[in-house]
Amino acid sequence: MSSLYMPVNKLNTTSDPELVKLAGLYAYLERSIGDRILIDNSTFRVVDTNYDHPTGLDALTLQNVDTGEFIITYVGTNLDAKYGILDLYTNVKLLNGPTPPQLQAANDYFLQMQAELEKSGHEISYVCGNSLGGALANSVAVKNPEVKSVTINPALLPYEMVVEDAEYPNITNYISQYDILNLSIRAGQLDHRVPGNQYDINHGIPAYQALGPNHTGYVRQDGQHIPYYESGDKGTVDHVKIYMDAHEHIVTSMWTGEPLYGGNSIPIRIDREHLLKLGDGLETRVIERLERTQSYINSSVAIVEAEGADINNRLNTLRIVFQEMIRRETNSLLNEKNRRLKEMVAALHSFVNILEVRCQALNSVLNSPPMELFEFLVKKDISVESICQEIRNALYELEDAVDRLTDSLQTIVMDHIADILHGGQNKFYDFVVGELKSHLYIVQQNQEKAIAQIEEYQSQVVATGEKFHLLDLSISRGNSISSALNLSDVLKTSIVEMEESPYLLMHMRIKQIAVDGATELFKKATHPIINNVIFKIDFLLKNLERLGDTIKFTINTGTNLALYGSVPSLAMSLFTDYNTRVKNAVNEALKPVDDILEIIEGIRNGLSALQNNYPSLVDELRPYIDSAIFSNHRFHNVTLYNSAACSIIKDMQLLFNDIVYQLSHNKGKAIRALQISSNSVKQKMNKLEEQLERGTLFG
Template identity: 50%
Template sequence: MSTDTSYQINSDVTTDQDLIELAGLHVYMKLQKDDEIKVNGKPFIVRDSNIDKDKTGLDAITVQNLSSGEYHVVYMGTNVNGVYGNADLLTNVKLLTAPVPEQLEASDQYFLDMEKKYGEISSVAGNSLGGALANIVGVRHSHVRSVTLNPALLPASALNPEADYANITNYISQYDVLNIGIRSGQLAGRVPGNQYDIYNGVPAFGAIGPNHTGYHRPDGADQSYYVIGKEGEPGHGKIYLDAHEHIVTSIWTGQPLYGGNSVPIKINRDMLLHLGSGLETKVLDRLKLAQQYVGHSLEIINDESAKYDLRLTVLRSAFLVLFKDTGNGIMQRIDQRNSRLKETVDFLHGLLDKVEEKGKALNVLLRSTPIEIMEFITRREISVESICEVLRSELNKMERRAEELADTVESIITDKIPQLLHGGQEKMHDFVVGELQSHFQIVQRNKQQAVTQISEYQSQVVDVGESFHKLDRELANQAFFKESLSKSFEITKTTKIDMEDSPHLLLGLKIKEVAVDAAIFAFKELTQPLINIVIDGVDMILKILEDLGSGASITIKAASHVGIYGNPVGSVVSIFTDYDQKIINAVNDMMAPLDEMIDTIHGVRDGLRRVKQNYPTLVDNLRPYIDSALFAKDRFYDVYLYNSAANAILKEMQIVFHDIVRQLSTNRGKAIVALRDTSKSVFNNMATLETQVERGTAW
């Protein structure tokens, strides 16, 4: 009914989690000798402080675990604000070179001094540069364990390529920029010992520091969380950062579950009750935190859904602004009754009125030939009314075409802009928000089922543990009092949970980028022909007006050519010359508004041609507005942050249950086999949840 090996749990000893908290948090608080601190509930006292005292830049403290009596040396990372902060910066550079920097030699000497003073030093620890300081000690002294968080590398000359340095454990945060760089540079071999990835941190620019040190210390104070959003807005909350919380350990032994199996345990009543207790603190509490993260994510998604009309209004306004700015201003106020195009048509009507007025004056002059020269000249009148009537008829047509253009733009804004939020498909009117909403509603239901399953499992574990105790007592009573055994014991059964599958968010968060691309393509395909047709219609009228204007110009200019014939006397020639000049002046007066008409028409045609040509670019320039309308950029990233934090917990829960399954698998009793099978079910459900939540983190 048990394994051959048992493990004695000692809650007093200093764990890797304790050392990581000391290295990433407490040592940076510049503790002094005799300062007392609590680390995960354990009392520690600073026995020695070497802060801002060493010219090499070495900063370190020696602490004692008052419960276990163990001594530990903890090295501080780069301390730019320290007395010898520049020495830290110089040491960081020298780590890339072959010789061992002076500060690393000093760290080893400090360790030796402390061991001489206090006896055996159980562990050394450090973060960043402090991790390199701890690891040089671990490299040189195999009897001491070195535990680091995101350590800097060591000079190649300090390492033996043949050694495995099993006494060194390095925990690497998933978002640590230092070790991302070390691994990218293929320098991971310069970090000695075991390297284990842990899922702490937040993939946000503002969290680069906490991601590296493992802890958030704004203004030098400990703050265990990163704040998302603003207080009072949907989705406002905290993501907890402390690195030691993300070092996964066995519920039974407290051993970190990395690099191999934990020590086998004896399955008995105490161990099962210990499992039941651990399920509350190490599993249910963590799972509820993940559920809280997803809940905040869903709050943001629901808020975006509620803002649909606002997002649509902003997108419509953005399109209108961009449209108005195209075509050399001809589209200004296109959404109003006094649009620039309508205003231009009215202006052309005014010019035509002037042409007509000046034409009538010219005809009066042509009909008023002085009697002295009447027999010597040719007279030609202009049909002003017919010229202006044809032009005015086309202007009226243009006015109607201009209204059609305005109506088309209004239709695009009213009816077609909403289709941008479809993301190139027809299933949902608000595609990205709808996909996220539908998916995470399923995730939340699944998470609640997982919480229920684990709660029932916890009761089942406790019942089996108590049954072990009752069975042991009955066996003893049977042997002593000859009593018969009970046939069965009441054991809570765990409900079988089938996780709901999600057909949503199959592209992950890349769905937004894909939706933007699809929306732009579909919008161009839908609206470009509409714009082209109506602009071509306006341009056709303008072309007719332009041709009519040019023809009228030729006719009018012909009126200025008053011919003289015969053999007039000098006085007649003088009168003719004066009359000819009057005709020329009258023609020029008539031509001025006509030329302005032709120039204006040419300008309008050029503007409309630019609108047509630039429309695809206009839609492309709408991209950032479509992106925000599909889902506000900062809020979308907040969803990503929350899901990343939830997913980290689900990964950790799988590690925990893998160990539970393995430990329970050593026992063949029916009740334990039932627990093992339930543990497998929980493990599989955690894997399913992780896959589903991961869709909210995958770009």
């Protein structure tokens, strides 16, 4: 251990936000003895390290250079360490096994450092950690109640280490709102195995990619601290940047620095010094944070506006997908403008022409027996001209029906798909975009009003503090109080009214509701259209099949009569090639009929598949309807920004609760006026929180 630095001023203490940053960030960035860590205005020096312990324990001891206090930071799960795999074993044993060796090693290290420091009259004041490191810190604090433990998202302790219902006042655990570990611990009703106070903080974002930072409290990349979560392409509206440092969400008193959880802070006497301190805090801790909130809201608005501007691409993508599904379902029968179906109908016309020609050829064969062998001839004739004309007339009707099908599909593609954006509602054409945009515009304006009011309030606080100073000077000079303390102008407050929002009353469930409504309405509106037009086509195709069967019957009946219907023809078939020539001609005549029937069967099968499976096809379209109503990644990004903004506002509410509480203990007229202004600001924060929460996944 290096030599100790003896600070001049020991009045201050290491704050919980500083301990959280040590636990969640710097513990994971391996340090050497003598290294210095700067957190805000405090400097911490590494005085001892304990890496590569056989149990997997990693820890370091630091001294707060400004206060003289000593802290042990226990490192959480670190698979990159020499014995990092043992961290996993320890995590497993924390659930159901006996006390893992690493917990005992953590206590041994604490006792070792405590003994070393006692030689120079010092002691360990704090232990801290995150995850497994939090469990290690808490296990030490359970055994050594004189040391304070501060953790961020700690793992639980073994059953045998925690006395149920014991309070452990020396232990403070900060739990991030989206920490997957503690969400699981609470879901399993095991949170009693995280000893001490558990304070929920508004840290983190609901994103899978942020699971790590949500848990540790910080973003680390390549061994470096990155203060924000980032995704998407820079320079585009889809680039997301949200600040993620956990210690910024530990709300502390403007005056005492104590965390504002578990009850109000200690009442203080409001004087010039405290008012100026409040004014400074409003500038650095409130206005700056609210300006960040404003940037998040502005980013949400920009995303929604970009999605609105992209309406044609969203619709066209959905149209292309729908048409591709129709093509696939009908085995490519219905493609662009139903060209293949029309080609098949044109082919039917061609085969009818061929049929007529070949029937004429068959008649020629039937009417050409060898005249020299017989004195008489029974002339035979097969007439299909009238049937062929009937087929042509049916084909003309079929062409009209195909045109109606083409027009109907075009109506569905252009009009009914466009109606999907209504989401089953009547308020906006582009419903979800319209709701979000209208709501966020109001939130945006209300946020600007809130910042303006707080800026005015901050000026009032500072001016009141300066008036207090003038009062002290005036009294010291023997002047009257009233002449020195004229606050009428200073405390003049603008009336700021927050606008109510009639939008997003269903919160972000609005999209799910819109997708459900749009899918069902689209199915209900378009399925009858498909059914009616295909029913008509199928009726015509069945008629064509009947006519085709009639032609086959006519050909077969006529030729059989010609071959076997009289003695002369029978004799002729026995002594000449007449039989063979007739049969060949029959086969040639029947072939186009078979081709016609095959085409008709293909058309019927394709259209029947579409008719029968159309409801399922629309169900398959649902994910694409979802994206068309509002693209998923942008919708998610809006919720991320709104969640981040809402978290800051919730922090501000907690802070102003304390400001109002502190001012309420001071009965002076000026302070009372400030309290009223503070309470007004708090009400604005309440309204903003309620409106922002509508735009989050969990609102």
